[in-house]
Amino acid sequence: MRKKTFEKIAFSTIGWFIGLVWILPVMGILMTAIRPYSEVIDGWWRFDSFNPTFSNFINALTHPTASMLEGMVNSLIIAVPATILPLLLATIAGYGISRYKFPFRKSLVVAVVLTLALPQQMIAVPLFSIMSNLGLVDTYAALILVHTAWGIPWITFFMRNYFKTLPNDMEEAARIDGATDFQIFYRVVLPNAFPAIASASALQFTWVWSDFFLALILIYSPDRILATQRVPLMRGQYHVDWGLLSAASILVMIVPILIYIFLQRYYVRGMVGWSGK
């Protein structure tokens, strides 16, 4: 009994410690963002005076050279189609792979898994040259295309694993009820795949929204650059307004966080997509 209490306390302490270490930088950014520059110049952890303000956020959103508002709109223009497109294609592909037998099915799955291991840095140069040949450099179409292509393999794999956990009986019942393959897919399978679709959407959206690297390669016009690309521009050459920088960071982070909160109910259930074979 006593030993158990001790264990409990020990585990709680470790848990709290890890949690604190984790949350501390986030707290720092938040505290810096919501206080005037003069209050945080000696460290955000000092609370000699505390006058919360939204001015940093307003300044970041309406920044004269790197407006975050414009950046966030641009990011949305990329992230929404770059989430919907690969999900649409990969969900159908994942279902096909999980349910239908065709030649080289296994090889296809292996190929899909292999592409998951591909580092982005490796394809940066060829990607740029392809887009350059296509005349798509500095266009959103290029970035949407690349994110879609990058998303399809993992979402296919993820959805395939999820579909494998759905009972086949249900689909057979629908087949006997008179449904065609396509009707089975969209009237029976899809509604039951919502948790996985929600998880995959959240992950893909976050990925695209937070991407810095691919955007850096393909988009450079000042009015077209994305939210993530604008954060470093908040830094002046001689003067760093930490409050402004923190507010911009939070503006970038807040969107995926909201999405996770919104989709949390489905998110956990959908995660079995990572568990299948």
Added chain:
Amino acid sequence: MSEVLLEKVGKVFPNGFRAVSDVNVEVNDKEFVVLVGPSGCGKTTTLRMIAGLEEITDGTIKIGGRVVNDVEPKDRDIAMVFQNYALYPHMSVYENMAFGLKLRKTPKAEIKKRVDEAARILGIEQLLDRKPKQLSGGQRQRVAVGRAIVRNPKVFLFDEPLSNLDAKLRVQMRAELKRLHQNLEATIVYVTHDQVEAMTMADKIVIMKDGVIQQIGDPYTVYFEPRNIFVAGFIGTPAMNFINGRLKRRDGKIWFAKEGFEVAVPDKLSKALEKYKDEDVLLGIRPEDMYDKMFAKDVKDEFTVTGECEVVEPLGSETLIHARIGDDEVVAKVDPKTRAEAGSKMDLVLDMTMAHVFDKQTEENVLFGKHSLEEFKA
């Protein structure tokens, strides 16, 4: 007419496993046919071939006189009830039942009429707005049956529909399904591993093992005239007793002899055993055909066997005695007033008119068709 005909049907899976061989079954119009056997015997595969969910390797399947080998499940005019119900979780009970009709573009008013009617028959009218996960196992099973009924198909297929229910509910649903069969006058093919379900519900039982049909017959026939050792042991609880011994001829009679005892085979049956004299055979006798001598009247001594009583199981209406006869263990279902005690000797009387003799090599019942069934039924 909605009869189902399986002719020389076989199934080999892509991995080379032969699940079903040479299955010939005739399911007549309005007949309740049960496919029964241990797991892996090919009964579910056979059912799935009838449904069209599994391709047929050899043979032909006809439904209502039409060859359906290459017909899609939806065009076979069948409905199927699955073991784990296979309801659509995102649809209400009403939508679950209406789905098939909707896909077939049945008018809305007609759908409502049929769903309401089915719900009334099954007593689930108050559940129509619920989702499957808000239902108990028994209710889900009713919805699954309802989904089949509304389609008004030629043939109903049931794949172990009761095995996920608890024992009490299973007994209740068994009777309900039987009543439903009578009311709907439907043709039903039903798969189960439970021989009690098979016996209680079937007009005709098809017993399978390792993908091969062992026997087809009505419940009485398969019980009283099992074709081989497998059927004899599979149908009936407690199972039929098998006693090793040898047939002998003495005083113009055939005797079944074993160390310590000899019992005479009735004259009516002995003719068929003539060629087995001086051969080792298996005597098969059901527990209810073994009596405690104290309660067996008019029995001659030559039918009596002395055994070692090992376990006594009183069930109230009867008592099961587990006894040892030589090196064979037997179970006798005797009068509950028996005074048998574990560890003591007791005299058991065998009703040899009900006995079966099995060839040890072929495992066939040598006395198959030699008992007059009418006698047993009466």
